[in-house]
Amino acid sequence: MELFDNLALGLATAASWQNLLFCFAGVMIGTLVGVLPGISPLTTVAMLLPFTFGLAPASAMIMLAGIFYGAQYGSSTAAILVNVPGETSSIVTCIDGYQMARQGRAGSALAIAAIASFFAGTVATVVIALLSLPLAALALKFTAVETVSLVILGLLGAVVLAHGSPAKAIAMIVVGVLVGLVGVDVNSGAPRMTFGIPDINDGVSFVPIAIGLFGIAEMIRNLEQPQDREFAGMRISNLMPTTADLAAAFPAMVRGTAVGCVLGVLPGGGAALPPFSAYALEKKIAADPSRFGKGAIEGVASPEAANNAGAQTSFVPMLTLGLPTNPLMALMIGALMIQGIQPGPQVMTKQPELFWGVIASMWIGNLMLIIINLPLIGIWVWLLRVPYNLLFPAIIVFCAIGAYSINNSLFDLWLMLGFGLLGYFFLKIGVEPAPFVLGFILGPMLEENFRRAMLIASGDIMVFVQRPISAVLLACSALLLAALLFPGIRRKREILQD
Amino acid sequence: MRKAGLGVLHRIDVKELAFGLFLIALALVAFLSTSALSVGTAADMGPGYVPRVLAWAILGFGAVFCIASLLKAPQPFPALAWRPLVAILAAIALFALLFSTLGLIAACVGCVLVAGTATAPVRWRQLALFGPVLAGFSALLFVKSLGLPFKLWPSVLAPYMLQLWPW
Numbered sequence: 326m327e328l329f330d331n332l333a334l335g336l337a338t339a340a341s342w343q344n345l346l347f348c349f350a351g352v353m354i355g356t357l358v359g360v361l362p363g364i365s366p367l368t369t370v371a372m373l374l375p376f377t378f379g380l381a382p383a384s385a386m387i388m389l390a391g392i393f394y395g396a397q398y399g400s401s402t403a404a405i406l407v408n409v410p411g412e413t414s415s416i417v418t419c420i421d422g423y424q425m426a427r428q429g430r431a432g433s434a435l436a437i438a439a440i441a442s443f444f445a446g447t448v449a450t451v452v453i454a455l456l457s458l459p460l461a462a463l464a465l466k467f468t469a470v471e472t473v474s475l476v477i478l479g480l481l482g483a484v485v486l487a488h489g490s491p492a493k494a495i496a497m498i499v500v501g502v503l504v505g506l507v508g509v510d511v512n513s514g515a516p517r518m519t520f521g522i523p524d525i526n527d528g529v530s531f532v533p534i535a536i537g538l539f540g541i542a543e544m545i546r547n548l549e550q551p552q553d554r555e556f557a558g559m560r561i562s563n564l565m566p567t568t569a570d571l572a573a574a575f576p577a578m579v580r581g582t583a584v585g586c587v588l589g590v591l592p593g594g595g596a597a598l599p600p601f602s603a604y605a606l607e608k609k610i611a612a613d614p615s616r617f618g619k620g621a622i623e624g625v626a627s628p629e630a631a632n633n634a635g636a637q638t639s640f641v642p643m644l645t646l647g648l649p650t651n652p653l654m655a656l657m658i659g660a661l662m663i664q665g666i667q668p669g670p671q672v673m674t675k676q677p678e679l680f681w682g683v684i685a686s687m688w689i690g691n692l693m694l695i696i697i698n699l700p701l702i703g704i705w706v707w708l709l710r711v712p713y714n715l716l717f718p719a720i721i722v723f724c725a726i727g728a729y730s731i732n733n734s735l736f737d738l739w740l741m742l743g744f745g746l747l748g749y750f751f752l753k754i755g756v757e758p759a760p761f762v763l764g765f766i767l768g769p770m771l772e773e774n775f776r777r778a779m780l781i782a783s784g785d786i787m788v789f790v791q792r793p794i795s796a797v798l799l800a801c802s803a804l805l806l807a808a809l810l811f812p813g814i815r816r817k818r819e820i821l822q823d
Numbered sequence: 824m825r826k827a828g829l830g831v832l833h834r835i836d837v838k839e840l841a842f843g844l845f846l847i848a849l850a851l852v853a854f855l856s857t858s859a860l861s862v863g864t865a866a867d868m869g870p871g872y873v874p875r876v877l878a879w880a881i882l883g884f885g886a887v888f889c890i891a892s893l894l895k896a897p898q899p900f901p902a903l904a905w906r907p908l909v910a911i912l913a914a915i916a917l918f919a920l921l922f923s924t925l926g927l928i929a930a931c932v933g934c935v936l937v938a939g940t941a942t943a944p945v946r947w948r949q950l951a952l953f954g955p956v957l958a959g960f961s962a963l964l965f966v967k968s969l970g971l972p973f974k975l976w977p978s979v980l981a982p983y984m985l986q987l988w989p990w
Contacts, residue, residue, distance in 0.1 A: 376969055492888075496846060496885075499880050500846070500849060501879055502877055512870065513869065517856075517870055517874060518852075518853065518857060518874065541915070548941050549943060561899060581918045714918075717956070718934065718936065719936050722934055722957055726927075726965055727920070729922070739916075745912065745915065746908075754839075754841050754900075757839055772873045775873065780867065783866045784865035
């Protein structure tokens with residue numbers, strides 16, 4: 326019954342007119358950037374993060390979360406109508422969604438995508454609520470030893486599900502941890518790796534790094550390719566799906582939601598991987614797999630449900646353990662820290678209205694999306710025509726203002742520039758920047774707890790395997806590492822990513 | 824001489840080599856900048872302990888990638904798109920320079936003009952119109968509505984060359 330009390334508290338928080346407004350703003354901005362290719366929710370959240378400083382913590386988190394799942398919503402619109410996925414999460418939706426649009430069923434595809442997302446969002450909200458309590462209760466028992474093992478497991482898990490070479494990803498994590506340690510050492514007061522620059526005494530700020538690595542670098546890559554978009558099925562008549570469509574889509578929706586919820590919670594989870602897995606599953610169990618790629622409604626319903634469920638359930642490790650599983654969750658942690666809240670299991674007990682408010686707002690936000698977006702589809706379609714060569718200078722200006730405002734520091738602007746260049750270098754040599762960001766965010770926490778643990782154990786590294794919970798966490802990490810080296814699993818992972 | 828040197832690059836995985844060299848350079852910088860910090864013992868770590876351990880790990884990774892790049896199937900270094908790269912980075916740099924000296928309006932206009940050269944036919948007229956529009960929008964949104972303390976216009980009193988570099 327505690328669960329219902331909590332959800333009621335959350336609903337009360339999320340339904341205050343102020344938070345409703347921020348939720349609305351979040352999902353609208355999210356849909357907008359989701360529709361527009363070339364600007365990711367990650368860049369948007371990083372850009373807007375400095376401006377949430379003045380908001381109440383719950384309002385800030387509600388709005389930023391809304392941007393994330395709103396973007397999954399918007400990107401499916403672009404995928405179906407223009408065959409250009411707004412975000413990676415809807416690459417699969419292009420396959421069958423665009424075909425449906427070409428057959429004149431754009432309205433039906435859009436409606437099914439919206440309904441599937443709403444259904445998945447509703448289930449995911451309940452899943453988050455159910456999972457959070459036991460996870461946070463477990464995490465509250467953690468000492469420095471268990472925290473170190475948990476962070477290691479989280480970082481390695483992110484590697485398993487990430488793209489590309491695991492060895493490079495692990496190297497990037499270590500680099501991230503190192504850069505995360507820049508600044509004055511908390512224990513001794515000695516400045517470390519600051520090169521006498523006062524701006525980084527408190528650490529290198531995260532927002533310019535994230536904007537540079539992701540926003541700026543991806544923009545340069547986008548501009549390498551000529552921008553051409555072809556509209557299909559532009560006349561959207563009839564947004565109501567037929568009963569036959571609904572009946573065919575519903576089981577797929579349920580399966581997609583399940584896939585999304587499971588993959589979203591895992592380290593490295595988020596909105597990108599679940600739709601691929603869900604689509605593969607649909608194709609495998611379909612009576613006639615040849616329909617896929619030719620406008621099968623299951624091929625829209627299942628991945629759309631999966632990406633929304635994954636987007637939402639990836640909040641679980643962040644909210645309950647303070648462990649970000651993808652770069653966007655790392656930004657959310659940054660947002661909490663700006664508000665002076667140390668992320669971790671204590672957030673749930675000390676700030677229940679924040680915790681449950683954010684969770685309840687996800688359901689309200691999904692409801693808003695379905696009510697508001699279907700009638701507004703015409704506006705989003707119109708926005709798809711905004712040329713990228715006007716869009717990207719505006720994005721640069723907003724990125725620059727965002728990076729500057731986090732500390733009102735010019736240094737951060739140069740930092741953004743430097744990390745933009747670095748991000749482009751990483752893109753070109755095929756190294757994912759996401760593990761770097763996770764290592765950067767978790768670095769200080771990892772070092773502090775490691776030092777504390779070793780102090781308590783008087784320098785005996787064996788303490789990490791002598792404590793039962795820590796030993797289990799490390800055993801899981803070892804299994805993950807072994808899995809990465811095991812050829813069979815490695816091949817499967819590569820197939821999934823293709 | 825030079826041609827022979829470049830010839831080697833065609834027989835190895837240049838991407839992997841580049842990453843390996845990046846890691847080695849980073850590790851060296853880390854060693855250099857933490858050389859004055861005390862390391863301490865495992866039971867009582869000094870500020871230099873963990874950075875030093877990480878730097879060793881990064882150095883190790885860098886060495887492994889460098890060696891692996893010689894053994895792997897050759898991969899050329901991917902073509903760089905210099906035009907967008909230079910235009911975007913220059914636009915940000917110009918924004919940073921103008922923002923601190925002439926204010927937000929000039930920074931927006933200048934940034935849009937430079938950024939616009941990233942794509943092939945530069946539409947100067949479009950950019951010249953869009954810059955002021957974006958500047959006005961930013962001024963309204965960030966300064967008027969959000970109340971951020973940005974300088975909007977160049978102040979005649981302040982010499983232009985102040986604060987060109989952030990520190």
